[in-house]
Amino acid sequence: MRNRFELTLLITILLVLGIGTTIYKVKVLGFSFNPDKRETVWTVESRINFIADGGPIKIAMNLPDNSDGLIVTESLRQAPGYTVTRRVSEDGAKQIVWSRKDTPQGKQHIYYRANIFRRKSAEDFRKSEIPKALPKLSQPLRDTYLEAAENLIKKARNPENDTLKTGIAIINELNSPEKNPAAALLLEMPRDNGGRLGLACDLLTKAKIHSRIVKGLVLSRNNRNKKLSSYIEIFADKKWQLINPKTAEVENPDAFLLWQKNNEALLEIEGGSKARVRFSSLATKILANQAAIKGGLHKHSWLVDFSIYSLPISSQNAFKLLLLIPFGALIVVILRNLVGIQTAGTFMPILIALSFLQTTLVVGLILFLIVVCVGLILRALLSHLNLLLVPRISAILVFVITIYLAISVIGFKMGSEVGLNVTFFPMIIISWSIERMCVLWEEEGGKDVLIQGSGSLFTASVIYVLMQNNFIGNMTYAFPELLLVLLAIILMIGTYSGYRLSELRRFEPMGRE
Amino acid sequence: MLITSPKRLRRRGIVGMNLRNVVYIGQNNQRKFYPRVDDKLQTKILAEKARIAVPRLLGVARYQSHTKKLREFLAQEDAFVIKPSKGSGGKGILVITGRDGENYLKPSGSQVDDRGIRRHVSDILSGLFSLGGKPDVAMIEELVNFSEVFDGFSFEGVPDIRVIVYKGYPVMAMTRLSTKESDGKANLHQGAVGVGIDIAKGHALNAVQHGRPLEVHPDTGRNLKELKVPDWPLFLELAAKAYEMTELGYLGADIVLDKEKGPLILELNARPGLAIQVANNFGLESRVIAVEKELEKGSRAPAPAERVAFSMQNFAL
Incomplete structure (x- = not known):
């Protein structure tokens, strides 16, 4: 029972770590499950x-x-x-x-x-900056100007309008001085700084609306040698809303690269003059x-910093392949322990699948069958010689390489380069498989060889199809922490004591009443 | 019907591969005890110490130099078996049934000379028949003088009785009869006939080939219902004793019947298969549960005879 508890705890920890990190990477670091996004x-x-x-x-x-x-x-x-x-x-x-x-x-x-x-x-952070008390006006309003301002605000403050609409209405009034003499009067007022936008902000402040001037680039279009554009932000509905002062419309903040807030100086120069900045985007x-990944590396997020992305590209490519292997192992575990497919050698199908990645499936299957069949025939010749194990395997290895050579040369002479792919098969593994299949043939008969051989090829094909899948490749490479989830699943299957799918067939006569 | 539902199998108490591996073997068989059954020489020595009947060990050839002394050593023996201690699948077993002058006789009647025997032992020592090609030792043991009670039930050779022992209690038994189709091998999925044997009385219950019931042996035509194991309680007691000897909680004992010596343990297995359920047309699980319940009752470990009595009383069909 203690074992059971430990295992459950371990699996829980693995799942929480694996899934948690994945969610963090998606939500915070911006990784995507979709490889083409x-x-x-x-x-x-x-x-x-x-x-x-x-x-x-x-x-x-x-x-x-x-x-x-x-x-x-x-x-x-x-x-x-x-x-x-x-x-x-x-x-x-x-x-x-x-x-x-x-x-x-x-x-x-x-x-x-x-x-x-x-x-x-941009919405999220715009919510987080909550303004404090209303600032002072940049320039005090007096006499007729004060009256005009109050008039204008009164006009804009329609009972149906909320804060944002009121703000927009104020800006609109200022934009059309020909309709509103108060606006015209206010615009004519001499100002020390801030110009029209400063006036707009003052009026908004007077109307008890938080506002500020921001400068930045509109990223939605390509800019060439542009100055920063000035916009007004109004704090309404619990966030800062970006408003184009010319049209008095709310703009999408995602397309706006905010460069300056309030009235920070964009450029300071000592020892020179006539400095100006122009932007292109x-x-x-x-x-x-x-x-x-780039963002993570830049921010020094340790999840990205201490991961395969910090390796040289060539090593990363090697790991892209290596990270697929545990996935193949999971498939083997599922097919063997849950489905009940017999394979020759536990992990031989994974290695064959890796070879298939190089040769493509159909070519790989054909070449594999040729190599193994010819190998089995040659191995049968060795049988009655009663060789010891190591010399026997070594002899098979020589056969296998000879078969590779023969397939490649014959294929090439016949004008096909397909045969050259045979070299992608792992020779040692193939030799061992041939040896084991041959022993199996002698001990259990040809039927078992057929069952295990086709089981292996089926498993290898399933693994190949999945490994080759772009989505799975992306998952294992972009989220290596999913290995922990994989491990948890393997541990779970490791303690699964229910029936295998194949046993539902095997014990079928016993299910009859 | 091609396939059945897990629910039905569970209702019948059928044990699957995963349950066997994870629970029965995983929780009851400590890995360190495996050599006690995987190494036949160790099994033999342990069995002799525990006074469990086995074919008598005549000698062991451990080094190549021993092969030179074989002739002298075998001078007194007429019939014997040479086998690798860690052989797999019955490979490398040489059976000698008698002599023809200087030469040795095989059961088929063909002759082997002294050099042939020496080469065979040498092959065993260099690991030709062992798993993974590891060097091995050759055991020489006396030939079992098989009882004739099973004549006609098997196509070739003499059948042995497989008893599954759970925590010392015999829970299920069967015998495997070779057929022409199985090429003389006692392997059920190659076409050998499996016959379930009643734990209570030792007679045949149910016979299957390829999972289908049958009445008579396909090659010899003998009625399989007639199969009855004599001295059945002795078989069970022998199997039960193997538990103390190996300390393996889930164990298969292969027992043969000698004309004079009675039942002898031929081999033990730490990972006995599940085909026995098909041969008995009965699931193992309920019997394992019964044993667990019985064990919970008593405070002291029951003796083999008590366990056999319990099994014979409770596991009748």
């Missing part, structure tokens, strides 16, 4: 132009936030001669800083390129899992 990646390039005074120079640029459900990777910085550092500015914005001791005087430019993809919908699609 693609994700959009934006390559954003910013070009900074400035005129250097000559001498030491320091340029700091705000970076888009990683935490915004966006992942910024592969930052490529083309700025020869500059040292690059990163820092976090006083108001919490991430910055990249280029500095150089002796800049030649005159026009200079620096490139910064990043690959950006969205990890989760290009959307491409890459495989979702590829994106997840």
Whole structure:
């Protein structure tokens, strides 16, 4: 009973770990069960132009936030001669800083390129930033202006309107001064900073609506040498809603790469002047899992960092194949212990299936049958010589290689390269199989050889079909932790004491009343 | 009907391969005790120590140098068997039934000379017949003088009685009769006839070939219902004693009947098969449960004779 408990506990732990990690990777790291799922990646390039005074120079640029459900990777910085550092500015914005001791005087430019993809919908993080108290107006409103503002707000504040609609109505009023003299008056008001958007924000604040100005790139279209666009965000329905100030419409935040919040400076320069940034962006699609791996590596998520994805590509490819083997083992376990199919050698079918991956199924089956049949005939010749085991196997090995050679050469001379595939079969395993089948033939008769031989080939074919399946390949490679689940299933089958499918046939006469 | 339902099999108490492996063998047979049955020499030595009747061991050839002394050693023996200690599937067993001058006689009547015997022993020693080709030893034991009670029930050779012993209790028995189809082999799925034997009285219950019931032997034409094992309680007691000797909770004992010495254990098996259920047309499970219940009752370990009495009383059909 203690055993039983231990096993149940072990299986539970394995299942929880395996499934938990998989869910984490899907939900948080963005891995996908669908091997063909693609994700959009934006390559954003910013070009900074400035005129250097000559001498030491320091340029700091705000970076888009990683935490915004966006992942910024592969930052490529083309700025020869500059040292690059990163820092976090006083108001919490991430910055990249280029500095150089002796800049030649005159026009200079620096490139910064990043690959950006969205990890989760922008909605989620927009919920998490809850505003505090309403800020002060950027510019106080007096006399007629105050009156005009109150008028405008009153007009916008329709009892049917909720916060968002009221906000939009205010922006709309400002957008059409020809219809509303109050708006026209307010727009004519001299402003120190913020312009029309600043005014809109002030009015929203006055209407007790949280708002802020954000700057960023609209990623839904390809940009070339664009400035950052300014948008207004309104906090309504418990999240920040992105509003295009020109159309006063709510925009999809997923297509907006937020670069600046509030009024952070985008660029700071010391030792130069006339600095300006222009952005270009290009959307491409890459495989979702590829994106997840890149993102994971960039974020130093240990699940990705300490996994096969950190290996060189050639080793990764080897593991892609190796990770399929436990799956093959599971199939063998199922077919042997649940179905009751007899195979020659426990794991021989897996190795044969791996060979089939190289030769393709039909060709593989034909070649396998030829090799084994010819091998069995030759092995039968050895029988009455009463050789010892090791020399016997060695002799069979020589036969097998000779058969390989013969098939390849004869096939090739006849103009077919199909025969060359025979070399993919594992020689040692084939030799052992031939030996075992031959012994089986002598001890139990040809019928058993046929049963076990066809059982092995059937099992190998099933494993081949599944191994070759793109979905399963993706599952084992993208989620190696599913090995734990596999192990749990194997352990469960290991203690299964019910009937095998084949026994329902074997004991059929006993089922009759 | 091609296939039956698991429910029906369970109702009849049929034990499947997985139940046998996971529970019966897995929980009752400790791996360290396997050599006691897999190595026939060890079985023999243990059996002789425990005073369990087996064909007498004449000698053991352990090294190649022993082959030179064989002639001298065998001078006194007329009939004997040479077999590998760890052979599989009955391979490498040489039966000598008598002499013709210098030469030895095989049951078929053909002759083997001294060199032939030496080569055979040498082959055994170098592992020609053992599993995995491991070096082995050759056992020389006396030839069983088979009783004639089973004449005509088997196509070739003399049948043995297989008794399944669960925790020391004989739970089921059968005999396997070779046929022309099975090529003289006693393997049921090759076409040998399986005959279930009543634990209570030792007579034939039910005979099957390829899982189908039959009345008479397909080659000899003998009525299989007439098969009755003499001295049946002795068979059961012998099988029951094998439990103490091997400490294996799930065990198969193959027993033959010698004309003078009575039943002898020929071989033991730590993984006896399940075909015995088909031959008996009865499932093993209910009997195993009965044994477990009986064991729960008593505080002290019952003696072999008590266990046999229990089995004979409870496992009648």
